Amino acid sequence: MKPLPIAFAALVHQALQDAQADGSLPVFPIPELKIEPPKRPEHGDYASAVALQVQRLAGKPPMQIAEIVRAHLPDAPFLGSAEIAPPGFLNFRLDRAWLAAQVDYILTAGERVFQQEDGAGKRAQVEYVSANPTGPLSVHRIRGGVIGDTIANLLEAVGYTVTREYYYNNAGQQMNVLGASVQARYLEMLGLPNTFPENGYKGQYIRMIAATLAAIYGDSLRDAPVERFRQLASESIFYRLKSSLRRINIVHDVFFREDSLYEDGSVEETIAALRARGLAYERDGALWFKSTALGDEKDRVIVKRSGEPTYRLPDIAYHRNKLERGFDLIVNVFGADHAATAPQVLLGVKALGYDPSCVRTVIHQMVELVEGGEARRMSTRRGDFVELDELIDEVGADAVRYFMLAQSPDTAMSFDLDLARAQGDENPVYRIQSAHVRCAGILRRAAERGLSDQNADLSLLGEAELALLKKMLETPEVINRAIAEMQPQAIAIFALDLAGMFHPIYDRVRVISDQEEIPAPMAAARLRFYKAAKIVFARLLKLMGMSAPEEMERRARAEPLSAESESA
RNA sequence: GUCCCUGUAGCUCAGCGGAUAGAGCGUUGGCCUCCGAAGCCAGAGACGUGGGUUCGAUUCCCGCCAGGGACACCA
Numbered sequence: 001m002k003p004l005p006i007a008f009a010a011l012v013h014q015a016l017q018d019a020q021a022d023g024s025l026p027v028f029p030i031p032e033l034k035i036e037p038p039k040r041p042e043h044g045d046y047a048s049a050v051a052l053q054v055q056r057l058a059g060k061p062p063m064q065i066a067e068i069v070r071a072h073l074p075d076a077p078f079l080g081s082a083e084i085a086p087p088g089f090l091n092f093r094l095d096r097a098w099l100a101a102q103v104d105y106i107l108t109a110g111e112r113v114f115q116q117e118d119g120a121g122k123r124a125q126v127e128y129v130s131a132n133p134t135g136p137l138s139v140h141r142i143r144g145g146v147i148g149d150t151i152a153n154l155l156e157a158v159g160y161t162v163t164r165e166y167y168y169n170n171a172g173q174q175m176n177v178l179g180a181s182v183q184a185r186y187l188e189m190l191g192l193p194n195t196f197p198e199n200g201y202k203g204q205y206i207r208m209i210a211a212t213l214a215a216i217y218g219d220s221l222r223d224a225p226v227e228r229f230r231q232l233a234s235e236s237i238f239y240r241l242k243s244s245l246r247r248i249n250i251v252h253d254v255f256f257r258e259d260s261l262y263e264d265g266s267v268e269e270t271i272a273a274l275r276a277r278g279l280a281y282e283r284d285g286a287l288w289f290k291s292t293a294l295g296d297e298k299d300r301v302i303v304k305r306s307g308e309p310t311y312r313l314p315d316i317a318y319h320r321n322k323l324e325r326g327f328d329l330i331v332n333v334f335g336a337d338h339a340a341t342a343p344q345v346l347l348g349v350k351a352l353g354y355d356p357s358c359v360r361t362v363i364h365q366m367v368e369l370v371e372g373g374e375a376r377r378m379s380t381r382r383g384d385f386v387e388l389d390e391l392i393d394e395v396g397a398d399a400v401r402y403f404m405l406a407q408s409p410d411t412a413m414s415f416d417l418d419l420a421r422a423q424g425d426e427n428p429v430y431r432i433q434s435a436h437v438r439c440a441g442i443l444r445r446a447a448e449r450g451l452s453d454q455n456a457d458l459s460l461l462g463e464a465e466l467a468l469l470k471k472m473l474e475t476p477e478v479i480n481r482a483i484a485e486m487q488p489q490a491i492a493i494f495a496l497d498l499a500g501m502f503h504p505i506y507d508r509v510r511v512i513s514d515q516e517e518i519p520a521p522m523a524a525a526r527l528r529f530y531k532a533a534k535i536v537f538a539r540l541l542k543l544m545g546m547s548a549p550e551e552m553e554r555r556a557r558a559e560p561l562s563a564e565s566e567s568a
Numbered sequence: 569g570u571c572c573c574u575g576u577a578g579c580u581c582a583g584c585g586g587a588u589a590g591a592g593c594g595u596u597g598g599c600c601u602c603c604g605a606a607g608c609c610a611g612a613g614a615c616g617u618g619g620g621u622u623c624g625a626u627u628c629c630c631g632c633c634a635g636g637g638a639c640a641c642c643a
Contacts, residue, residue, distance in 0.1 A: 034584070034585090034586095036586095038586090039583095039586095039587075039588085039590085040587070040588070043587065047586085049587090049624095052586075052623065053585095055623070062623080085587080086587090087587085087624085088623090089586080132643070172642095172643075285641090286641050288641095297570090297639095300640095300641095301640080301641045302641095303641085305641060306641075310640085310641065310643090311642075312643095315643090335637095336572075336573070336636085337637070337638070337643090338638090338643075339571095339572060339573085339637075340571080340572080340639060341643085363572080363573080365572095365574075365636075366573095366636070366637065368636085406580095406581080407581065408581085408582085409573095410573055410574070411573085411581075412573075412635085412636050412637080413581095414580075416580080427593080428591085428592055428593095431592075431606075431607095433606090434604080434607080437604070437606090438603075438607090439603095441603050441604060442603045445603045446603080449603095477584095481584065484584095485584080489581095490582090490584095493583085493590095493591080496582090496591065496592075497582090497591070500591070500592090504607095504608065504609085506607085506608090507607070507609090508608085510603065512603050513602050513603080514601080514602040515601090516602085530603090551604080552604065552606065
């Protein structure tokens with residue numbers, strides 16, 4: 001279904017054209033029309049400030065322009081009335097019968113309610129998480145994961161076919177350090193001489209992997225090369241990482257290995273292409289990308305003096321690969337710590353002759369984990385972190401999704417573990433989910449009592465129900481704006497607003513009551529309304545990657561989180 | 569020093585150049601013989617600062633102050 005602002009804008013646009021054609025208004029270019037729900041209900045359901053926008057172009061007072069536009073408005077089934085208000089607003093009201101009838105649209109559309117098709121036939125790729133398998137995920141990666149996955153969901157909601165992708169480096173220096181760290185712990189466990197690497201990974205999980213290896217392989221790995229440990233360790237870490245991500249409904253379609261770019265010659269080709277264009281040169285024994293030629297502040301090393309490429313080179317090759325795959329839209333979700341490199345990579349592919357204009361980069365600010373009123377710095381190397389699994393056990397998968405989503409990517413987030421714990425029963429997650437649960441409860445009770453919504457007369461719905469319905473119909477425009485601005489928190493905020501409108505209605509607008517007599521036709525209309533509301537809440541929860549429970553379960557309180565850390 | 573992000577209610581945050589700036593938590597006072605009180609009703613409470621653009625600025629631009637992040641032959 002198309003967003004209503006677009007439908008209203010079409011009417012206003014037509015009215016302006018017609019007014020210009022019959023000479024009521026002078027001819028001027030019609031600006032982009034922004035039509036949105038006003039804050040105050042007495043200003044109508046949707047409002048336009050077009051008369052104020054064009055007052056200079058039209059050379060008339062805004063009130064007069066508004067009146068001219070109103071007089072030229074074409075008919076539309078959804079248009080109830082249009083009023084003008086000082087200093088020149090045009091306030092629209094939806095047709096009440098049309099609005100009530102949207103309950104049936106929602107029921108017919110079912111779980112695809114508010115599905116849009118503008119992206120139909122287009123393919124998008126969204127890259128997120130992309131952590132190297134050297135240890136548990138940091139909270140930053142979790143945040144990026146939730147943001148990226150939700151963007152992917154939203155893109156599907158407007159018709160895109162989406163590839164969810166995870167890019168990782170399984171061959172670099174950090175992985176060797178990981179292998180050596182596990183090897184040392186393994187040998188230590190067997191009582192054999194070992195050397196723990198300088199800058200090795202000190203987390204408890206290294207010991208756990210070593211212990212697992214010892215349990216499976218006994219001492220048969222005592223003479224195995226470090227590569228073997230690297231491979232076993234990364235497999236083990238990846239296994240856990242994927243299963244943790246699955247718990248918060250993050251499942252990638254493609255895990256793209258950096259080393260595949262070496263195997264298929266992409267990295268070499270990238271170097272050759274840059275050289276061929278005179279954009280690579282050697283200095284001080286290293287190979288440089290002449291990025292200043294494309295406006296960068298300084299040139300960047302792509303192959304170190306040691307002969308190893310820097311991360312930049314495979315990153316450029318990877319983005320070239322993405323662009324080669326012909327996506328209509330590519331979304332990269334990075335943490336603020338990687339913000340500076342994103343433009344460099346795009347310069348790289350531009351240097352290769354590709355047009356990166358389909359690439360959108362979403363930079364999210366960092367997550368600060370607060371516990372006991374103190375900020376806790378997370379470090380994989382030091383072994384100080386809270387594991388995703390622990391976080392999920394503590395606050396629940398749905399709460400992890402919601403909290404990580406509900407703030408703008410631009411905002412540095414404080415994830416207060418005490419607060420997440422303390423909120424327990426009273427946080428926004430439950431507020432939204434309980435709206436769905438309550439609808440489910442009504443449907444259940446109605447079924448038990450043999451109530452039906454057949455032949456429901458939706459004109460019996462009250463203003464409060466229609467107001468909620470109107471709000472629900474804003475979903476498509478919220479989705480569009482979230483995508484256009486890459487601000488997926490909009491959907492989380494919207495869902496909470498909607499729940500906030502729902503609960504008072506649930507309280508007063510009853511289908512079943514022991515205290516008041518509810519006529520059968522009224523009960524039928526309301527029942528159908530709640531059916532529709534349930535569908536909408538389920539859709540919103542699904543878009544956010546959260547569950548839509550039929551009944552609320554009381555969750556057992558978990559023990560306080562304790563980060564593992566070790567001073568080795 | 570340069571670049572990026574952010575300063576909105578006691579706290580955590582929404583807020584698309586429009587009309588009287590919203591929510592959750594907390595707080596004050598009222599509500600449970602009804603579809604799950606994880607709830608409902610009512611109240612108190614905020615745009616860092618100085619300019620500019622505009623009919624109109626929390627929103628856009630510039631300065632200042634404050635906080636976070638980035639400025640590698642680490643990823």
